[in-house]
Amino acid sequence: MLCQLSINNFAIVRFLELDFRPGMTSITGETGAGKSIAIDALGLCLGNRADASAVRPGAEKTEVSARFSLDDVPLARRWLEDNDLELENECILRRTITADGRSRAYINGNPVPLSQLKAIGQYLIGIHGQHAHHALLKSDHQLQLLDSYANHRMLQDAVASAFQRCRQVENELRQLEQSQQERIARRQLLQYQVEELDEFALAEGEFEAIEAEHKRLANGTALIEDCQHALSILSESDEGNIESLLNRALSIAATLEGLDPSLATVGNMLNEALIQVQESSSELERYLSKLELDPEHFAFLEERLSKAMTLARKHHVAADKLFEHHQMLCNELGSLDGDEAQIEELQLQLKASREAYLSHAQKLSQSRSRYAKELDKLVTASIQELNMPKGKFTIEVSFNPDQMSPSGSDSVEFLVTTNPGQPLAPLGKVASGGELSRIGLGIQVITAKKVATPTLIFDEVDVGISGPTAAVVGRMLRTLGEATQVFCVTHLPQVAGNGHQHMFVNKTSKGGQTETSMQPLDKEQRVQELARLLGGDTITANTLANARELLQGH
Incomplete structure (x- = not known):
């Protein structure tokens, strides 16, 4: 899990050193305060692109460092060992960017290319952005979500390898056939x-x-x-x-x-x-x-x-x-x-490699169909809980042997109905903006439980959700936080109140300079912040009472 994040001279942050704990951490703040600034800074440690604009005005360089505990993260430990970067049972990612745009990356003190930050990052953190539900309308993203839930990486690798072999033989054969005349x-x-x-x-x-x-x-x-x-x-x-x-x-x-x-x-x-x-x-x-x-x-x-x-x-x-x-x-x-004999041999090889590909692709398709049925039930239950009581969700997996790709021969489509008597139809044709947000959030929470990533970040994924539905979302994220470290940037008090801990982002201006800070809140400070979220600038006895009610049992 993420244990510590240190930020120096990044954008409007002069200095932040944050210690984190397991469970769900709620992150709130006023509009424009930079609630996502820590996530953006963390993105630098994960290999995101950046230039000189990331450096705080007047500073020589930006430096961001993230320390992770590797307890129960065997894939990350194995990756570090394979790349001779291991350091006991932790991983420290560091990134510096100078005012002239030069960037350097380090893993456990060793200089590395950005590609290695990205490679190790996939084992440490999963980030779900506020626009993630829009990606739900894309077939390739739907396929990716299903595969993430199924976690059948060996089947995917076998299909990708068989596809690559087919392409290799096809290219050799095409080159010979093109020169045949x-x-x-x-x-x-x-x-x-x-x-x-x-x-x-x-x-x-x-x-x-x-x-x-x-x-x-x-x-x-x-x-x-x-x-x-x-x-x-x-x-x-x-x-x-x-x-x-x-x-x-x-x-x-x-x-x-x-x-x-x-x-x-x-x-x-x-x-x-x-x-x-x-x-x-x-x-x-x-x-x-x-x-x-x-x-x-x-x-x-x-x-x-x-x-x-x-x-x-x-x-x-x-x-x-x-x-x-x-x-x-x-x-x-x-x-x-002799070339004629080679063409005949390659034709035989291509036939064999295609048969091998289809065999692997069929096994992958069968696995997808099996997990699709499982995910159908879970997402249907989730959206019904999220104020769509008659909603039904289905994943349609169609196998086409003539459709060959590194990801298999399947077409995947998410179908939904939100009202009684309404037939199942593609997600984008049926769901409204709010419904799409709720469906997307439900899918993200369910798939996040299956993906072995120790830290999950939900960046304002509750946009378009309010009222009783927001409370359900908060409970979902808190339940997820019982097993996985969760960070949730939110503007909803019903969600923020479900956090095991709460951090507040504040922006101040002094002497012509703007600075963002972030600090943990104690219980009384949480009450005040939840009351602000409930009532705006005017905090009343009622909003305070409602805030305390949100924290009851937590």
Whole structure:
């Protein structure tokens, strides 16, 4: 429960330090005094957005701190442990906002993002505002109220998880199907290109070989003439050739060696040269014997070379890369065939995930229907007690398997009749403003009993209610306060008188500055405040007597 709230320089509050007790605490004050100021300040500790306007004029920063006891709040303790923020058996939330709009948040002294204040806050406090009954007209809010009462979180989580899985598979399938036409066009192009390259059937390394042979045959005449000329120089010319000249030189070298043995190396070198010339001549003769100028083969090579270069230009690759390009296209064509198999697999997965979703959604719908009947009886009894003796309330739960959402496949509608013989109809079409307020309050009190939140705040939820009905509302909230800490901001004495304790909000102006304060009232002060609420500015013996009567038995 909320044990203490400290407020420094927030709006028109200079300083407040409030200690709270279990039970129902009534909060009253004059119109415009700022009865909801403490709730607004507490909202900062719960992660509500704020800017520099929250800072009291002239101050450097706003600071709000709320201390909670965690007795019987296991979810909050577990959350703090999971986030390494635990501090014995209490939780201290603190928020600061500077005059230039910078905000900082702390949990048990540790700096945290605002999202963590919101996360822990849901386990500590539930706030019911004065306009909450207007939200009753919205189908999504009606569904939320029913789920809060049923408290079937595991079923909701299972449905949300199954829905997420369906959406994931649907998105993957949609992406593949959206590109299916592109894949079909790409496959057709690839099939044409692969068939064309298959028909040409260029082997690995073949282009380089063709190119070399074509070059040789294209220069065949020059090769023959040059080879024959070289042979003539080396060994065949009658006028003189290298081989005959070397033989003459060897003969001379032999004579010289006989005269001077030191010239023997000259003869050796000339002999090696003669051998090299003779081998060169033999190699040229062998080459010439094999060199054939076959016009048909040359034409074949030229045609294949031209085709290879044409295909290379067509595919925007170098001719010597055409074989590799052919293999790459074959691999891509095979992968596109694999996409078809993936689509079939995803279609099977989608069918299975939808069946799983519907199974979880049906279980959730059955639970909603069961708790709807239970809530029907409780709300009907509540509104009959709230001065609608013939009123009847029903929750209609409709399951539609084609309506898939993270919250299930149900449509929920609150139906009511307030007069005898009047058929059940949607809440917004039947209930008047006052009736809607009473119905909304009854639902809030009933659902609050089921939600495991240790502190509940009702901020002027009794707007539009008066007289005997107000007394019933007060008793309802007091009964709720027996099990849960309840704060009720109210302007009705019949409600305020049911509080276990009472706090008064006062606004004063001095020296050109306005300041709001809040203080607990003792029994006599409560009598005076209830009398003010009953009679306005003029307090009489009758209003005092009525005030004391409201407090009797409390």
